């Protein structure tokens with residue numbers, strides 16, 4: 272591994288930055304949403320990001336106004352210092368009494384103390400505001416993420432979403448909590464300091480503007496490039512997250528297929544991309560900062576030279592020059608802060624664009640508010656494509672009879688699981704309809720849909736939380752007694768009794784570990800609580816050991832009784848026991864009938880049955 276890193280870092284770090292890199296790496300910022308590269312989630316355009324930022328400002332305008340008032344008061348007291356020092360210079364050079372000097376010094380002291388108090392109060396208020404804005408944003412974002420269409424999440428992969436929920440939320444949090452308050456302070460201080468300098472002496476005040484022609488164009492040049500560059504940086508980190516989490520999730524497969532070198536290659540490519548993106552933004556900063564640093568000290572020099580001449584022609588006093596020179600020095604801090612934090616805000620805006628982008632994912636279902644009339648599920652002329660133009664189901668029709676047990680059989684890749692997902696309302700059909708009681712499944716709210724039909728697969732995630740929390744995912748308002756009955760119904764009593772804290776036992780990562788069979792029974796108990804009238808079973812027991820599978824099958828039997836069941840049958844005895852069998856071949860139902868009817872038909876099912884019997 273160290274060899275790999277050495278050979279990777281060497282050539283990259285040695286490469287000088289060229290103009291060709293600049294042309295390749297910079298891209299104009301889009302005003303509209305950027306189409307997601309590949310299958311990534313969308314990134315909001317600058318208009319949507321501005322609208323979102325404006326919405327946040329409007330929603331918090333009262334608190335924001337108070338913060339501005341306190342910062343302005345703090346800045347005004349800060350301006351008293353140079354003014355008093357100027358007055359002191361003039362009064363001392365013109366001859367004065369000790370008591371006048373003491374009086375001015377006391378005013379100066381009072382101003383410094385008042386400024387410290389106001390500054391502290393203003394930063395406290397702005398921090399509270401920052402936390403509130405950030406908390407709102409985070410809650411909204413989690414709402415958007417959890418209502419993303421499953422198909423979109425599957426297509427986008429976990430890396431992109433993971434990076435948005437971690438790196439981007441973190442970057443935005445930094446910008447909102449620290450960047451916005453500091454930017455506000457800098458803006459207010461800058462405006463008031465300029466105003467104060469002009470009040471002291473308009474002629475000298477002009478000297479403070481000399482850096483504007485240097486700072487303005489270079490900052491514009493920088494900001495135009497840094498936005499898209501930061502976008503690229505964020506996307507690159509998303510790819511790294513995705514590549515690493517994919518390798519960790521599939522560690523067994525990586526090991527079994529000796530994919531190590533290939534995964535290292537991918538990770539290196541992802542790191543290389545992030546490195547190049549970082550190098551570009553670093554280069555941009557290396558162009559910005561020397562110019563702004565130089566320009567910041569220019570006004571002080573100009574004010575002293577220009578002021579000296581004005582004093583010599585009696586157009587200004589020495590005290591006025593001293594005051595404006597001090598104002599010019601105190602300008603460096605807010606201008607520096609402004610540039611630094613504009614940069615941070617660009618970084619935060621790139622994150623905001625990725626966070627707002629999640630809102631732009633079109634919903635794959637629209638809740639019509641219509642209620643199903645009955646529990647009959649109908650599949651009518653359904654086609655479905657995971658990728659545009661490549662249908663995996665072609666005009667499928669199927670009427671489920673309430674209470675029946677239907678087995679779906681067919682070769683691997685024929686479309687059984689896909690049809691199962693459509694019948695469970697997980698994916699909407701590309702054309703045609705899947706309805707329950709006359710209402711399309713994708714017109715039902717998700718909570719309502721789960722009371723009609725549910726998919727049971729071999730994946731049973733145990734969420735971090737108590738056993739009760741995990742069970743209540745099936746029915747939010749279920750009482751403890753109901754939870755216990757559901758566990759009893761699925762035969763989970765023996766292992767439940769052995770839990771250290773009963774329903775309050777912490778499960779999931781870091782908590783009490785359940786065996787795969789127990790996790791499956793927990794999922795079945797959730798189903799009992801949700802109580803859908805139709806279940807689609809896909810490979811429900813294939814991952815656990817045969818003995819555990821038998822116990823789960825018994826539990827499953829209890830859950831299935833009295834419900835309509837569509838079983839994607841991988842073992843033909845399931846088909847034998849079913850009321851009807853549907854043979855799926857090449858995205859179509861080619862045979863449909865009872866076991867005996869299909870045997871009599873002597874088609875694909877009969878052939879499958881004969882070969883299974885002879886094994």
Ligand SMILES: Nc1ncnc2c1ncn2[C@@H]1O[C@H](COP(=O)(O)OP(=O)(O)OP(=O)(O)O)[C@@H](O)[C@H]1O
Nearest residue numbers: 425657658663681682683684685686687688689690
């Ligand atoms: N998420 C996906 N994205 C793209 N294509 C997919 C996806 N899932 C399945 N497919 C493709 O759709 C087709 C039907 O797959 P499906 O899993 O529905 O078949 P199946 O009959 O259930 O097969 P098996 O018995 O092996 O599970 C296959 O060509 C498969 O490669």
